[in-house]
């Protein structure tokens with residue numbers, strides 16, 4: 001199918017047409033589920049769609065590569081865009097409407113409001129992508145206002161983002177249940193991600209060490225081991241495997257993301273590392 005062929009499911013390009021559709025559903029007493037994405041869909045996204053479908057009568061998926069969450073030297077320009085293929089997969093998964101606005105529709109001239117979430121954004125992704133979460137929080141606040149879903153599903157692969165969205169919804173009294181979706185992985189454990197498409201076959205082989213290192217360290221941490229030596233060993237292992245840099249490998253409180261010396265409460269082990277020019281993130285419950 002070419003990019004210009006009609007898409008196999010209803011597509012809303014404007015906030016007004018999306019709102020009309022959703023308004024009709026709401027008037028009919030239907031429950032609405034929502035899965036926001038940046039497209040280049042894989043089985044991880046589709047698992048979120050299935051979760052939304054199980055919790056709602058109608059499902060909206062958005063595809064919007066949000067410029068405001070990319071830093072100036074990041075990959076906004078080359079981020080994969082494949083709307084026709086994505087639409088075919090969403091139609092096959094029973095999605096009721098695709099919301100695919102343009103940048104001008106989402107950020108019309110004069111738009112000047114930014115949503116910033118404190119505390120949980122301070123470290124980890126917030127340190128290495130300092131403008132990222134303001135972009136995410138702003139666009140997620142807009143999307144939730146546009147769709148007004150009863151339930152929205154966000155992946156645990158972007159664990160800090162999930163916590164940011166939960167905080168945003170609580171702090172702004174947004175009437176949507178935020179449901180976490182477990183990370184879907186490739187056969188060798190690598191977390192599915194649209195950015196995996198950037199990996200050469202050599203980098204792809206190196207990337208497989210990321211989940212192995214997380215799993216090994218998490219197993220030790222669950223026995224009460226100190227985090228510091230495991231983190232140093234894990235970083236060394238990733239560099240030995242061929243990663244060019246490890247931005248962080250960190251044990252954090254599962255709710256606040258405050259650093260932990262031991263997993264003496266619900267905790268998360270989170271990592272960001274560069275293989276070639278590709279930045280990968282992953283995390284695991286401890």
Ligand SMILES: Nc1ncnc2c1ncn2[C@@H]1O[C@H](COP(=O)(O)OP(=O)(O)OP(=O)(O)O)[C@@H](O)[C@H]1O
Pocket residue numbers: 036037038039043044045047048153154155156157158181182183184185191192193194195196
């Ligand atoms: N492997 C996965 N399993 C479950 N959910 C996922 C997975 N990968 C992404 N998601 C979730 O899908 C939603 C949309 O994410 P996004 O479109 O950025 O995909 P992505 O594959 O994470 O892309 P990127 O490579 O940009 O990080 C987010 O809630 C994200 O957490």
Ligand SMILES: CC(C)(CO)[C@@H](O)C(=O)[O-]
Pocket residue numbers: 036037038064066069136139140158161
């Ligand atoms: C939540 C999101 C769609 C906001 O642009 C994005 O950060 C993503 O795909 O995870």
Ligand code: BAL
Pocket residue numbers: 038069070158161
């Ligand atoms: N999946 C998170 C979106 C981003 O990296 O910008």
